[in-house]
Amino acid sequence: MPQVSLTVNGKKASAEVESRTLLVQLLREKLGLTGTHVGCDTSQCGACVVHVNGKSIKSCTILAVQCEGAEVLTIEGVAKPDGTLHPMQNAFRENHGLQCGFCTPGMVMSALDLVKNNPAPKDREIREWLEGNLCRCTGYHNIVKSIEAGAAAMRK
Amino acid sequence: MAENVGIGASVLRKEDFRFLTGRGTYVDDINRPGQLYAHILRSPHPHANLKKIDTARAKQAPGVIAVYTRHDVNEDKLGGMPCGWGVKFKDDTPMKEPAHPMLATEKVRHVGDPIALVIAETRAQAKDAAEQIAVDYEILKPVPTINDAIKPGAAALHTEAPDNVCYDWHIGDKSAVDSAFGRAHKVAKLDLVNNRLVPNAMEPRAAIGDFDSANGDYTLYTTSQNPHVIRLLMGAFVLHIPESKLRVVAPDVGGGFGSKIFHYAEEALVTWAAGKVKRPVKWTADRSESFISDAHGRDHVTHAEMAMDKDGKFLALRVQTLANMGAYLSSFAPAVPTYLYATLLAGCYATPAVYAEVKAVFTNTVPVDAYRGAGRPEASFLLERLVDVAAKEMGMDRVDIRRRNFIPNSAFPYQTPVAVQYDSGDYFGTLDMALKASNWSSFRDRQQEAKKRGKLRGIGISTYIEACGVAPSNVAGALGARAGLYEVANVRVNPTGSVTIFTGTHSHGQGHETTFAQLVADRLGIAMDQIEISHGDTGKIPFGMGTYGSRSLAVGGSAIVKAMDKIVNKGKKIAAHLLEAAEADIEFKDGKFSVAGTDKSKTFGEIALTAYVPHNYPLDVLEPGLDETAFYDPKNFTFPAGCHICEVEIDPDTGNTTIITFTAVDDVGRVINPMIVEGQVQGGVAQGIGQALLESCIYDGNGQLLSGSMSDYTMPRADNLPNVDVSTHVTLCTHNPLGVKGCGEVGSIGSPPAIIGAIVDALSEYGVKHIEMPATPQRVWQTIQAAKGKKAA
Numbered sequence: 020m021p022q023v024s025l026t027v028n029g030k031k032a033s034a035e036v037e038s039r040t041l042l043v044q045l046l047r048e049k050l051g052l053t054g055t056h057v058g059c060d061t062s063q064c065g066a067c068v069v070h071v072n073g074k075s076i077k078s079c080t081i082l083a084v085q086c087e088g089a090e091v092l093t094i095e096g097v098a099k100p101d102g103t104l105h106p107m108q109n110a111f112r113e114n115h116g117l118q119c120g121f122c123t124p125g126m127v128m129s130a131l132d133l134v135k136n137n138p139a140p141k142d143r144e145i146r147e148w149l150e151g152n153l154c155r156c157t158g159y160h161n162i163v164k165s166i167e168a169g170a171a172a173m174r175k
Numbered sequence: 176m177a178e179n180v181g182i183g184a185s186v187l188r189k190e191d192f193r194f195l196t197g198r199g200t201y202v203d204d205i206n207r208p209g210q211l212y213a214h215i216l217r218s219p220h221p222h223a224n225l226k227k228i229d230t231a232r233a234k235q236a237p238g239v240i241a242v243y244t245r246h247d248v249n250e251d252k253l254g255g256m257p258c259g260w261g262v263k264f265k266d267d268t269p270m271k272e273p274a275h276p277m278l279a280t281e282k283v284r285h286v287g288d289p290i291a292l293v294i295a296e297t298r299a300q301a302k303d304a305a306e307q308i309a310v311d312y313e314i315l316k317p318v319p320t321i322n323d324a325i326k327p328g329a330a331a332l333h334t335e336a337p338d339n340v341c342y343d344w345h346i347g348d349k350s351a352v353d354s355a356f357g358r359a360h361k362v363a364k365l366d367l368v369n370n371r372l373v374p375n376a377m378e379p380r381a382a383i384g385d386f387d388s389a390n391g392d393y394t395l396y397t398t399s400q401n402p403h404v405i406r407l408l409m410g411a412f413v414l415h416i417p418e419s420k421l422r423v424v425a426p427d428v429g430g431g432f433g434s435k436i437f438h439y440a441e442e443a444l445v446t447w448a449a450g451k452v453k454r455p456v457k458w459t460a461d462r463s464e465s466f467i468s469d470a471h472g473r474d475h476v477t478h479a480e481m482a483m484d485k486d487g488k489f490l491a492l493r494v495q496t497l498a499n500m501g502a503y504l505s506s507f508a509p510a511v512p513t514y515l516y517a518t519l520l521a522g523c524y525a526t527p528a529v530y531a532e533v534k535a536v537f538t539n540t541v542p543v544d545a546y547r548g549a550g551r552p553e554a555s556f557l558l559e560r561l562v563d564v565a566a567k568e569m570g571m572d573r574v575d576i577r578r579r580n581f582i583p584n585s586a587f588p589y590q591t592p593v594a595v596q597y598d599s600g601d602y603f604g605t606l607d608m609a610l611k612a613s614n615w616s617s618f619r620d621r622q623q624e625a626k627k628r629g630k631l632r633g634i635g636i637s638t639y640i641e642a643c644g645v646a647p648s649n650v651a652g653a654l655g656a657r658a659g660l661y662e663v664a665n666v667r668v669n670p671t672g673s674v675t676i677f678t679g680t681h682s683h684g685q686g687h688e689t690t691f692a693q694l695v696a697d698r699l700g701i702a703m704d705q706i707e708i709s710h711g712d713t714g715k716i717p718f719g720m721g722t723y724g725s726r727s728l729a730v731g732g733s734a735i736v737k738a739m740d741k742i743v744n745k746g747k748k749i750a751a752h753l754l755e756a757a758e759a760d761i762e763f764k765d766g767k768f769s770v771a772g773t774d775k776s777k778t779f780g781e782i783a784l785t786a787y788v789p790h791n792y793p794l795d796v797l798e799p800g801l802d803e804t805a806f807y808d809p810k811n812f813t814f815p816a817g818c819h820i821c822e823v824e825i826d827p828d829t830g831n832t833t834i835i836t837f838t839a840v841d842d843v844g845r846v847i848n849p850m851i852v853e854g855q856v857q858g859g860v861a862q863g864i865g866q867a868l869l870e871s872c873i874y875d876g877n878g879q880l881l882s883g884s885m886s887d888y889t890m891p892r893a894d895n896l897p898n899v900d901v902s903t904h905v906t907l908c909t910h911n912p913l914g915v916k917g918c919g920e921v922g923s924i925g926s927p928p929a930i931i932g933a934i935v936d937a938l939s940e941y942g943v944k945h946i947e948m949p950a951t952p953q954r955v956w957q958t959i960q961a962a963k964g965k966k967a968a
Contacts, residue, residue: 037299052197053197053201053204057379058379059884060461061463063890064377064885093197094195094197095196095198104195104196111191112191113187115851115854117195118684118686118854118855118858119376119377119428119684120190120427120429121201122377122429123195143894146894146896147893153892154377155375155432155890156377156684156854157854158858158860158899158922159861160899161857163893163898
């Protein structure tokens, strides 16, 4: 079986995988990083969004072996090691931007990439950016509010 | 209390930290030592006789531990999937209740019907091996829709129901209704469909069976809204395992909306298999598998008529509904189009006579059961659409006809003609608030302005009612429920004064860990970080019926209140002893037990410690410890109600509908956490908008599911939805200790008729009376073209 070596949340990791293993399976099943979720099988839901080499990507849509040498950031690597929430995570909490929590890691990872490219996104821009992230609980209203507030906090 | 965390405060959620840092524990996140993986071979055919099933090659495939089929189920004498609610025919004979096997026996009856369970070392090996199973099908003619099922000579799914009818039930006074129609000034009539939906909680279902061969104990980890119900149904009816040997854990669950109430075959399969192979067995649904194995929702075809007098007063309502049960009876399916639907057909109106007939039919589709609102969205859609048609028929304003027929505030408690008794409400109040918030009175100006831009603008209104907090057990039992519907709470005061609440309800997004903690902070006067809410584990919690039908606060919260009352009463006895006062003189307030009129007091923590270190304690009359359990059986349903107003703009060239504003004013009774209530309503409205504009579960004529993946089924996305303006108008529930009614479903119940009403209003210049859901751009455009064609002709 092929061996893949990569950096996840700043730490070196390597694992033996099948050629067909997806990045999300590597993260969840081999590295025990279960914060990245699988909500569909057609790359629609976005619960599995992580950052690969600084860009958000659906980790169900890339093979683990394609990530050889890559820098991967998952939801587990977003808060400070002492547990202090990132301003974006904090904004989700303060604006009730999550209910069941299943889509939340993908939402936060997606939001962070949006803000990287657009530090002050407006309501419509956020809604269009979230085209690839599904939530069944919130109706998105509070997710949009959270991302606006998170972006504002990150600008400070 | 230093901080404002009690009833009425928008306390931030305690559960958020773990979810935001990726440290929630959902079932698929759990891995047991030595765990194997299960894959289920499912039928690709909607209707076929199952002849030979050859598993020989699959059993030899790499990594395969076992392959089980009907043969093994029979050999182990396992039961089928039970149904928890019986409904009767009009002549009082019981409904047809065909067997629902865990693994298909002589026939398969829907695409997705499970045939074989493959267990292997890895998920991929199990999946690969399933492809090596050879199944010999004898294809039968499928019956995919309600109309197919009731055609004379239609193929029968079950020998027990040769006409595919599960039951033909009725409620209300037929002769009173007939006589009212006889003297009606006008009659409004409407045919409508309530479109079939797929719940699609974001977390796909998953289950892990674990067997401890040293003690013979089974554990099932499952994505359930009600672990105790699963333990009861699976243990007693399917696997014949005593409760004492079966623990069911529902950890963090990623949304339910009803679809995770039911006992599913996969739960029993992995538990059974774990006992056979003596290793843990995990199954996780692929999303496409969820589409063909999770119970679907809605799917009604209805004809309704309203009789009115010359003033537009409703005289009587007559309803005939055909309801799709799917291929088998899911756990609570029979109750949904009967007791959760027809009993709500009076709505907010003082209609003196109502008669409803409901025929439930089997089809070659996935079973249909409760989905957010469960029966009540179907009732409110029908009734509110019909009221709009009635207004048109009478030449009356839609708001005026509603006001004219509302149950007046002075009439509560109000007995409806369809069995239920509303305890409280203020329909005029919610209506007035919503009219104001939505700027209803200036709408025609906005419509004119839109017209100048070539857009069709419309406004729609719905004044709905629903029933939550199911239900008094004796009433539910009389109506066919095969279980009690109380809720259970255990309040454990720990020796140093912190409190752990064990609740039989389950939180899968609702925020119970916060709301319930607020109840405790408010009553016992202790800090939020000293309160822990434990749920979802039959090994920890005494008992419970779980979370559905917006019952958790009304029933589960009431049980917590009752158990806390017992704690306070016992605390008073301990305080009386310590303070050398009479028990009757002890007051409990803000976390202190005091002797009335003195400065003598003991803190809650001191009393707790005394209870567990009973050195100075009335041991002759009082047991040590401070740990109380309460079962609360509700006295009645609760009846949330409200007014939803939707304003839309339609592009006549494309048929595309944009929601401009959505206003919801809901009476959910006392609000414990306004932030959470607002979130629940917004989420519910989003699902209502999904039903009205986007979502539809479609089977083709061959019984194949066309909308079988998230690429094919239109889930509402952020850019489809508006911001939703939510407010509440409170009348208290009169019969539970908190005065709460429930907020989880109002959004999906109240919104669809307001949205469709708005579209019909926008299209009124074309003479459109009704449009079916989902009102997709294609459907709206075609409706406009058809109307134009009619005009031209």
